[in-house]
Amino acid sequence: MSDRTLITTRNLSVHYPLRGGLIGPRQVVRAVEGVSIEIARGSFFGLVGESGSGKTTLGRALLRAAPITHGEVIYDDGEVEYDLAAIDKAALKDYRRRAQLIFQDPYAALSPRMTVRDIIAEPLEVMGLTKSRAETDERVREIAARCRLNLEHLRRFPHAFSGGQRQRISIARALVSRPRFVVADEAVAALDVSIQADVLNLLKDIQRDMGLTFLFISHDLSVVAHVCDHVAVMYLGRLVETAPTRQLFARPRHPYTRALLSAIPSLDPDERGRAQKLEGEIPSPTNPPPGCKFQTRCPYAIDRCRKEEPELEHIGAEHNVSCHRWRELSEELAMA
């Protein structure tokens, strides 16, 4: 761990018990399994993967909002250091201010009966971070301006706003406590393309100006490619590959990452049918296959893959991959 790392996890697992029938073995959902990850301070860290791969669960575990079943999560922003699996109540209260979440759905997340000012001010009041109403107002105005909301907006109720404006309100609310770490879970997924770019640019500007660290969860790889400096790819609760963005998009090493990238529909009508087709669907996390979790869909799976689970292996500058065959495949595919 370098002293520039904000979040470090070691073998982090999050399991949810399933309330099944009365008979039979008790089942668990292995939503996140054995994840070791480092998120550098000030980075815009992307987390991608298919639905159900554990992105939200991992994000919530880093916010201490999902149970940490095994493993370690260390938070270190230079001022304080917390071991999240063993954190006490007082420290957790402080951590809640330092780590915040931006929700996906700008329509569901905002209470319809509160003014925009009260929605943004609420975290300050709940956490007791300001001493007077005047101070609260000052903080609200400051963050609202940064999120390109004006004083007129603050007096209104959220229903009067479009999707893009609502998402800016959610962002202001998440940032008003001056967090160091922000998890943005599908923060632009519900927005139209024409306004999505505006919210993404806002997030980038704020991250740079305020020196924040972002965990940006998204299923949209093109968006991730544009805004993130680092990307981690998840599959069935595991990390399959992590790398600096450029590296990952130029030289993906895991067969799943390759398939994901090639499945993005190209805007060029003459590139039809070039996607590398992946058969089947993601297996259930209650009953994951033995060996490599991707073996049921991997076109390159061999016997070893079906028996032995690959470890996340360091293969070059900040590039990690979890595949038995990555080396021979990159030679083979480079020749083809």
Place this chain on the structure above:
Amino acid sequence: MTRLLDVENLTLQFDTDEGRITAVDDVSFSIDQGQVMGLVGESGSGKSVTAKSLMKLNARNAVYGPQTKITLHLDDGPVDVMALRSAREMQVVRGGAISMIFQEPMASFAPAITIGNQMVEQLLIHTDMSKKQARELSIEMLARVGISDAAKRFNQYAFELSGGMRQRAMIAMALSTRPRLLIADEPTTALDVTIQAQVIDLMKDLVAEFGMAIIFITHDLGVIAQTADTVAVMYLGRLVEQGPVREVIRTPSHPYTRGLIAALPDLEHLDKPLTPVPGDIPSPLERPTGCVFHTRCSVAIDGLCQREVPQFTQLDDHHRVACHLAARERGAA
């Protein structure tokens, strides 16, 4: 090519508590047999209600404009859809000549009836098959769209299937009556990219095999580029540009279409900054006068675009655009 559908001057308003709102305003387009038309536009631009109009499936508070004319050209002669009244008359389009895959994933299947029973019931209404034949065809269609264990799935409920499987089952049901026109409303939006790629492939195979036409509704231009022959772009209830997919994507001519393409993150140019279309989509209660896009348009002509609705300018045989600036440039050239 043989014409399948003509939509002329489709105008559709809804009576609401807040007054009458215009959802579709004077939209015209045509589709030939076997052709795939993409329909794109922002949320609320009127894509779904346009599609539902073709089967007169809009809610009860819908009011169609008097000029609206929708003609479906079938082998037995043309059908005037607006003139269909009773449920019996409507049968020729609903689930017969036209099938629709709905945007709301669960809307296509009744929750309490098995997938198989719904498919069979639909076939019994629209064909003269026996129950046994209907059952066999349904299972065959489920298998055809890549559902393994089709006979077993036949007895399951929609909620028991994964997202990708449910989408396949919906396609199987929509196709089992062999429609001439399939309307697919955001059929892949809720799916992961790898599953989306499978479903897109499947739809292409089926077009080739069944020779039907498709209206493919999506807000994803990449999906359009991969599937459609022609594309129509909607904004706030109006068609702003339409033409062959290559022309529209390579030489977009409406400022909104251009903005939409510029706003897309491009994997080939990671350094290119993301360019939003400025401003927000106006609420349908505050429809702009003149060109509906003028409040967000960076090249609007002062005094003209705010006042006058732009008519279509023909750029070449099939590519046309509704923009004053394009008309002016065309006139000057």
